[in-house]
Amino acid sequence: MAVTHMSDHVSWGLYIANFTFVVGVAAGGVMMVIPAYIYRDRDMHEVVIFGELLAIAAIIMAMLFVTVDLGRPDRFWHLIPGIGQFNWPLSMLSWDVLVLNGYLLLNLHICGYLLYMRFLGREPKNAWYVPFVFVSIVWAISIHTVTAFLYAGLGGRPLWNSALLAPRFLVSAFIAGPAFLIVTLTIVGKLTEYQIAKGPLKTLLSILRVTVVINLFMVCSELFTELYTGGAHTASARYLFFGLHGHSQLVPWIWSAIAFNVIAAIMLFQSRLMERRGWLIAACVLCFAGVWIEKGMGLIVPGFIPSALHEIVEYQPSLVEWKITAGIWALGFLIYTAAIKVAIPVLTGKHTLKARPR
């Protein structure tokens, strides 16, 4: 921990910022599950597994981000109910441990079962996975709500202590998840033999159009409340957006997030433009990056600035922090691409019990 640039003033930094964001990505996968299972969208049903695999990779990343942030990761077993001392239900972090692990297990089961049945060439039995799918829908909402409550429950941090935080988390998760999945499906459709129908992409794009706008609206609503009222409790928001007493490290950072989101929103509504693959991907990358900034460093760091005693100590991640973060992202991509590599031959029927590739 000594080689990070975190301090007693800004005691959570890049790791927890990324943790918050990837929990959202994990929850965002549910935006494919809902159309597939609740609205019985057949085309979406065909590709829903990409959303569920994304959830698995993102949850593993989230757990790693928490682990690297722990001072004593060797003591993580203190968190295991039964062996350790689990402060449940009082601590939101203990809730987070439960819901994240539960979500991981749910998705491992659903993906594993469906792929294994395909591999065997058998029809999956509804009783073995459909109830779990419906539980996972509610569970996806819960993982990000709990993560928001983790911050929102702290009365001493006025920036986070807002009832709007959990709704904002969910809506920005439903930007990051679908945006990532649109890019994934486009790449899978282009580079592999797996055919991606137009329907799911269109549905995801429609979701993205709604969530991008709601997210911007919520940011405006939060900003208005903070800035119009004024007072000491709004110092963090003023620091974030305009700088405070000459300290303004995060100002360009947050305004680029806002710019990314606004530009992406405008692009997403140009129907003709969105029919072109390159522009669609550009819009998705923009809103993904925008949310990453806004919900990551743009939320966690200003929560600590000014500190509880109104001292201003700024934070910039150290090189080690950036490297470890990049490493976890790389591992996440590795898990996701490897999972897709396994899933596609099974889905296309190339790799089954009967037809093994030679």
Added chain:
Amino acid sequence: MPIQCHHCEKPPCVNVCPVKATWKEPDGLVVIDYDWCIGCRYCEAACPYHARRFNWSKPQIPAEEVNPDQGYLSNRIRPQSVMEKCTFCLHRTREGRLPACLEACPAGARVFGNLLDSHSEIRHVLAHKRIFILKEDQGTLPRFFYFFAQ
């Protein structure tokens, strides 16, 4: 303005700890088990008084300055990568002595005592001086008060 752990009646730091590594003792002192803390720093984020600190690097104390008489919850060398905080010198105060900060203060500006004892100096101060509680709106019911000498 000096500040330290307020030993709140309702300590938010204790509620948020995921592993019960910190708690309120029966006499009201909020303590940490340094051997059980996992170093997640959730309590540091939760405390409205910035009273909790993390041991980012290994504490360096010259051997000749180390006090061999150490208590488990109080005056011990803090291990790296766990939280620490003021314990009101419980190794001293539970033996009837004053916290070290009171002995050190040249102006005698600090008062420590048993809130339940109606004859204690702290009860006299609370009854007769102008008192203010920092961030009273947080509702944590601190057991640490600021008073005006005049």
